[in-house]
Amino acid sequence: MGENSERITLTKGVYWVGAIDWNLRDFHGYVTPRGTTYNAYLIVDEKVALVDTVNAEFAGEMMERIRQIIDPAKIDYVVANHVEMDHSGSLPAVMEAIPGAKIYGTRQCKNGLSQYYHAHGFDRWDFEIVETGSELNLGTKTLMFIEAAMLHWPDSMHTYIKEDKILLSNDAFGQHVATSNRFNDEVDDVMEDAAEYYANILMPFGKVILKYVGTVGELGIGIDMIAPCHGIIWRKDPGQIIEAYGRWASGENIPKVLVIYDTMWGSTHMMARSIVEGVTSTGVDVKLINIRKNDLSKIIKEILDAPVVLVGSPTLNNGMFPSVGEFLTYLKGLHPAGKKAAVFGSYGWGGGAVKAVEKELEAAGFELIEPGFQVRYRPDKEGLEKCRMMGERVAAVVKAM
Ligand SMILES: Cc1cc2nc3c(=O)[nH]c(=O)nc-3n(C[C@H](O)[C@H](O)[C@H](O)COP(=O)(O)O)c2cc1C
Ligand SMILES: [Fe+2]
Ligand SMILES: [Fe+2]
Known part of the structure; x- marks a missing residue:
């Protein structure tokens, strides 16, 4: 990453600080001929929050992206939406750089992380358990957490930035594809990649997905952007991917x-x-x-x-x-x-x-x-x-x- 590389901004104060894995061809058995990305997000307000991290081998790339925006020492909070190592793998590196930061996640997340990272100082990490509706105030922006158990692990959770109406949806709504663009209005065929991802990762959880869509409806939140942890960000018409998940979850077929x-x-x-x-x-x-x-x-x-x-x-x-x-x-x-x-x-x-x-x-x-x-x-x-x-x-x- 060169010094002049651009910051990738979702909206004022919300940045993509993930990593692009161009060379990945096999994601735990899922064939990824076009690689993938691990998307982490940095929210800079009166307080600073990092939402998710990246696969361990890309910790340096993520820290470098953060450094181009702020001194990583300024991060106050780390949100762990999911235990799986493609998103938590850089937590040890992050916590070593900012040992005073507080981690937010579900109860199951705390259990899972303790089992993965007991040899990396988990016991010293300050972890706060959150549930659906819990909020974290950053100054002008508020993070609200939405539990998404079994979508696709028991620990899974989503983070919603209330004022910006951005849903950081972790593995849900993602796609395994590496591109130089970050937004769906910049690339073609995103829906095809999203369908393949759904079929291979989320197909067993159709009932959970329908329930989740219901919960989001009950919370009455507007969604202007959906930013998953793999692939591109749904900036243009984000409702299309929620609608597609609803269709796939209810088993809609075409004649073939x-x-x-x-x-x-x-x-x-x-x-x-x-x-x-x-x-x-x-x-x-x-x-x-x-x-x-x-x-x-x-x-x-x-x-x-x-x-x-x-x-x-x-x-x-x-x-x-x-x-x-x-x-x-x-x-x-x-x-x-x-x-x-x-x-x-x-x-x-x-x-x-x-x-x-x-x-x-x-x-x-x-x-x-x-x-x-x-x-x-x-x-x-x-x-x-x-x-x-x-x-x-x-x-x-x-x-x-
Ligand atoms: C190594 C080997 C083991 C086989 N074992 C059986 C068997 O246990 N029972 C059986 O009915 N046929 C068995 N067959 C026969 C095949 O099922 C048969 O040749 C069939 O036509 C193969 O279909 P295919 O041309 O689509 O491969 C075996 C064939 C091979 C080469
Ligand atoms: Fe996952
Ligand atoms: Fe993932």
């Missing part, structure tokens, strides 16, 4: 079918192709997705608005193919709401994959709309015709929705 599969010798692939032909013949949109040729995070993004998913697996050693197992394990954790499924695959002798996949899909919350279909070794003309008909039937289900 996904055929997701893997194959060893191509037979399950042949079946998948015929199913795709069957769906296509009805005019319903369909996508063919080979699990080993697509990142799981991209596949999950496709599932977010797909009402029907067909899963295909060959049998390997009496069970499903390992890549299909990995996909289903991930899917089970994300537990998408209100989805339907059917299963197909090729086997050689005893079989086993189709039953195993069906069991996992049911555990992931999917409703099976017809019995699984399997063929022995290579599908013949009749087998392929049956696959085609399976495609036509599931397309009819989509059309009827």
